Amino acid sequence: MTTDLNQFPQLDKTKFEQRGIQLEIGVPVTCAVSIGNYIAAGFGDGTIRIFSSGEKHKTLKAHKGVILCMAKDGDNILTGGDDGYFLKISLNGEINEVTNFGSRWVDHVAAHNGNLVCSSGKVAYYWDKNKKEPKSLNHDSTIGGLAFDAKGRRLAVSRYGGVTVWKKDYSNKWKSTKLDWKGSHNKVSFSPDGKYLVTSMQENVLRCWRLKDKLDFAMSGYGSKVKSFAFIDDSSYLATSGAIDAICWPFDGEGPMGRTPICVPYVGNNQVTFIEPFPNEKAIFAGLSDGSVFLSQIENENNTIIIRSFTGSEVSAIAMTDDKSSIFIGDMSGNTLWTSIWDQ
Amino acid sequence: MENKHQVPVTVLTGFLGAGKTTLLNRILTEQHGQKYAVIVNEFGEQGIDNDLVVDADEEVFEMNNGCICCTVRGDLIRILSGLMKRADKLDAIIVETTGLADPAPVAQTFFVDQDVANKTKLDAIVTVADAVHLSSQIEDHHEAEEQIAFGDVILLNKIDLVKDENIDVVTKRIRKINPFAKIIKTTKCGAPLKEILNLDAFSLKRILEVEPDFLESDHDHEHDDDVTSLSFVSDKPLDMEKFQNWFGKLLQTKGQDIMRTKGILDFKGENDRYVFQGVHMLMDASPMGKWPDDKERSSRLVFIGRNLETMNLKEGFEACKSE
Numbered sequence A: 001m002t003t004d005l006n007q008f009p010q011l012d013k014t015k016f017e018q019r020g021i022q023l024e025i026g027v028p029v030t031c032a033v034s035i036g037n038y039i040a041a042g043f044g045d046g047t048i049r050i051f052s053s054g055e056k057h058k059t060l061k062a063h064k065g066v067i068l069c070m071a072k073d074g075d076n077i078l079t080g081g082d083d084g085y086f087l088k089i090s091l092n093g094e095i096n097e098v099t100n101f102g103s104r105w106v107d108h109v110a111a112h113n114g115n116l117v118c119s120s121g122k123v124a125y126y127w128d129k130n131k132k133e134p135k136s137l138n139h140d141s142t143i144g145g146l147a148f149d150a151k152g153r154r155l156a157v158s159r160y161g162g163v164t165v166w167k168k169d170y171s172n173k174w175k176s177t178k179l180d181w182k183g184s185h186n187k188v189s190f191s192p193d194g195k196y197l198v199t200s201m202q203e204n205v206l207r208c209w210r211l212k213d214k215l216d217f218a219m220s221g222y223g224s225k226v227k228s229f230a231f232i233d234d235s236s237y238l239a240t241s242g243a244i245d246a247i248c249w250p251f252d253g254e255g256p257m258g259r260t261p262i263c264v265p266y267v268g269n270n271q272v273t274f275i276e277p278f279p280n281e282k283a284i285f286a287g288l289s290d291g292s293v294f295l296s297q298i299e300n301e302n303n304t305i306i307i308r309s310f311t312g313s314e315v316s317a318i319a320m321t322d323d324k325s326s327i328f329i330g331d332m333s334g335n336t337l338w339t340s341i342w343d344q
Numbered sequence B: 001m002e003n004k005h006q007v008p009v010t011v012l013t014g015f016l017g018a019g020k021t022t023l024l025n026r027i028l029t030e031q032h033g034q035k036y037a038v039i040v041n042e043f044g045e046q047g048i049d050n051d052l053v054v055d056a057d058e059e060v061f062e063m064n065n066g067c068i069c070c071t072v073r074g075d076l077i078r079i080l081s082g083l084m085k086r087a088d089k090l091d092a093i094i095v096e097t098t099g100l101a102d103p104a105p106v107a108q109t110f111f112v113d114q115d116v117a118n119k120t121k122l123d124a125i126v127t128v129a130d131a132v133h134l135s136s137q138i139e140d141h142h143e144a145e146e147q148i149a150f151g152d153v154i155l156l157n158k159i160d161l162v163k164d165e166n167i168d169v170v171t172k173r174i175r176k177i178n179p180f181a182k183i184i185k186t187t188k189c190g191a192p193l194k195e196i197l198n199l200d201a202f203s204l205k206r207i208l209e210v211e212p213d214f215l216e217s218d219h220d221h222e223h224d225d226d227v228t229s230l231s232f233v234s235d236k237p238l239d240m241e242k243f244q245n246w247f248g249k250l251l252q253t254k255g256q257d258i259m260r261t262k263g264i265l266d267f268k269g270e271n272d273r274y275v276f277q278g279v280h281m282l283m284d285a286s287p288m289g290k291w292p293d294d295k296e297r298s299s300r301l302v303f304i305g306r307n308l309e310t311m312n313l314k315e316g317f318e319a320c321k322s323e
Helices: A013-017 B020-030 B072-082 B104-112 B116-118 B134-140 B142-150 B164-177 B203-210 B240-254 B315-320
Strands: A021-024 A030-037 A038-043 A045-053 A056-062 A065-074 A076-081 A085-090 A094-101 A108-110 A113-120 A125-126 A137-140 A145-148 A152-169 A174-190 A196-201 A206-210 A215-221 A229-232 A235-240 A248-250 A262-264 A272-277 A283-288 A293-296 A299-308 A315-320 A326-331 A335-342 B008-015 B036-041 B053-056 B060-062 B071-073 B090-097 B122-132 B153-157 B183-187 B227-232 B258-265 B272-279 B282-290 B301-308
Touching: A013 A335, A030 A065, A030 A076, A030 A326, A038 A065, A038 A315, A038 A326, A065 B272, A076 A108, A076 A113, A094 A113, A108 A145, A113 A145, A113 B142, A125 A152, A125 A248, A137 A174, A152 A196, A174 A206, A174 A229, A174 B060, A235 A272, A248 A283, A248 B203, A272 A315, A283 A315, A283 A326, A299 A326, A299 A335, A315 B153, B008 B020, B008 B104, B008 B142, B020 B036, B020 B090, B020 B122, B036 B072, B071 B072, B071 B104, B072 B090, B072 B104, B072 B116, B104 B116, B104 B122, B104 B142, B104 B272, B104 B282, B116 B122, B122 B134, B122 B142, B134 B142, B134 B164, B142 B164, B142 B227, B142 B258, B153 B164, B164 B227, B164 B282, B203 B272, B203 B282, B240 B258, B240 B315
Parallel strands: A030 A315, A065 A108, A145 A174, A229 A272, B008 B090, B008 B122, B036 B053, B036 B090, B122 B153, B153 B183
Antiparallel strands: A021 A335, A030 A038, A038 A045, A045 A056, A065 A076, A076 A085, A085 A094, A108 A113, A113 A125, A125 A137, A145 A152, A152 A174, A174 A196, A196 A206, A206 A215, A229 A235, A235 A248, A248 A262, A272 A283, A283 A293, A293 A299, A315 A326, A326 A335, B060 B071, B227 B301, B258 B272, B258 B301, B272 B282
C-alpha cells in the first residue's frame, strides 16, 4: 500500500500566509468587496472590517445581526442585514442609514453609478441617485438575487419561476420582461458584454438566457448547489463553484451551447465553494470547502498555486484589491487572511 | 455526517386555535438560558415572547427533480442559511406553521437542501390538536388530517373541556391515522418539555428505540380519502432486490398518497438491520448494525397515507419474502 502525500492537506503555511495577516475572528465571514485598494469584509455579528496595505485593519460595528449582503457604491460600502437595516458606510467609518425594514431582512443589495437597489422579501427598492424616495419593484415571490448589467441600464431580479428584467423606457418608466423557468433562482448575473443572463438554482444547476432571442439552456453536472460564479476576463468564461473542480464554461464566440467546459482540478475531493476572478486575466481564485484557496490559470491546469492552506471551514469570501496587489480570504469559521500577492 | 453539530429544528403544527402559540410561549419561558430562534408566519397569531423572531412567508415550491410531490419551503432554506451565519450559536430553532399548512414541504426541505441538512436537523414535528374540535376539523379539512399524519408527537390539548369517553373517541381517531405518534393529553399545552424537544424523531437510530405499535391494521373506514395507516410484519427474511424494486416503484408511483413510511428490515444473507423512514417520495435509509442477540429478527413496515388499500401493499410485501 502506498501513501500519496498529496491526498493530505498541506499543513505548512503558504508563503502568502507567512507574509500576510491571519486573524481568527470566530464569526462567519459573510461577504467582501474591493473599494479601490481597500477591502471591506462583513461578518455574522454585524461588524465590518476594512483592510488596506500598510495600515492596521479597522473594525466597525454596523449591524445588530448578520450582514447578509454587501456591494460597492463608489467609495462607499452598502450593506444589508438581518436587523432590517440597509446602510451606506464610508471607508473612514461613517455609517448612514438608507432605510430600515424593521423585522424584515435585507437580503440583497446592488449599486451602479450612485443608483442603489436592495431587496427585502418580494420587493426590490430602487433609489435613483437624484431622488430621496425609492421606487418599489414588486414580484410575486421572494427575491433570490439582484444584478445590474455593466451599463446600469437593466436590473435583473431572480425569484421563484425565473428572472424579471427591469429597464427604464424613454419616458423614464420602469418596464419589466419575464424570463421564466420553473424552480427557485438564486444568484443572478449579466455577462459583462450584456449578451447573457445566468442564475444559479436550488437544484445543482445553472440556467442561462441568451438575451437577444431569449434562448435558454441549462449548465448542469454539479455535485452540489452552485453558490458562487463569476465571469472571467470580460466575458470569455463563466467560472463556477459546486463541483470538486472549478467548472469554467466558454462564453466567447457563439457561447457555451454544445461546448464542453474546462475543469480546473484541485487536490483531494473538496467542493469548490467560492470563485473570484483575477481581473483582466483568464485566471481565478477558487475557495474550497476545507478552507484552502488556489489561484489557477484556466487554460493551463498545471499553473495552479496554493494561496491559503486547509482551515477546515468552507471559504465564504474572496476579494482582490483593484490594483491587484492584495487579496482577502474569509471562511465560515471566521478565519481570515489578508496578504499581498506579489513577491517583494 | 453524524458527528457534526447540527442545530435541532422543531416544527409546531396544528389547526387554527389548537394552542400552538400557547405551547411556543411555554417553551420559550420555561427553557431559561437557551437561545432559540423562532420562525413564524407573518399572518400567524401574535404575541411571541422571544428575542429572535423571524417572519416567514411559507413559500412552497416544487423541485425540478422529476418527483412531482417534492415540494419544499423556499423561505425556510433562505432563513435557516441566514441563521447559520449568526455569531451566537443557537440551541434550537422552532418553526411555527400556519393552521392550514401541510407539514410535508417543511419536512422535505431537510431532505432536499444539502446546506440545511448539514447544519440543521429536523428534530420532530409536534402537532397540537384541539380535543373539542379535532373530529369535526378532520372531517372538514384535509390539512387537519395531514397534520395528525405527520406528527411525531401529538398534543391532544384542551382535554379539560371534553368528557372522558369523548377523549377516547378522539384518541382512537388519531391512532387510526397515525399509529406511531406519541399522544400526550394536556390542558393549556402543559406537557413536559422533554417530551416535545430534542426527540431526534427523524434519526434512523431513534426508529429502533421507539418502535411503533405494529398492531393489526384496521382496514375499514368511512371515506375513501381518509388518511389511514397500515403495517406489516414478517418473520421470514426479505429478498433485498425484490424489496427495493417493489418499494422504489411504489414510492415513485404512489408517493403523493403515501405520506410517511418507517420500517426495520431483515434481509436474507445480511447481518445488519436496515432502517428507513420517508416523507412522500423522499427516503432516508441505512444499515444500523447487527441484530441484537436478544431480539428475534423480523421485518416491520408502516405506511401512513391516503388510498392505501388500493396499492396492494400486503401482496407486494408478501412477494418480497425470500424463497
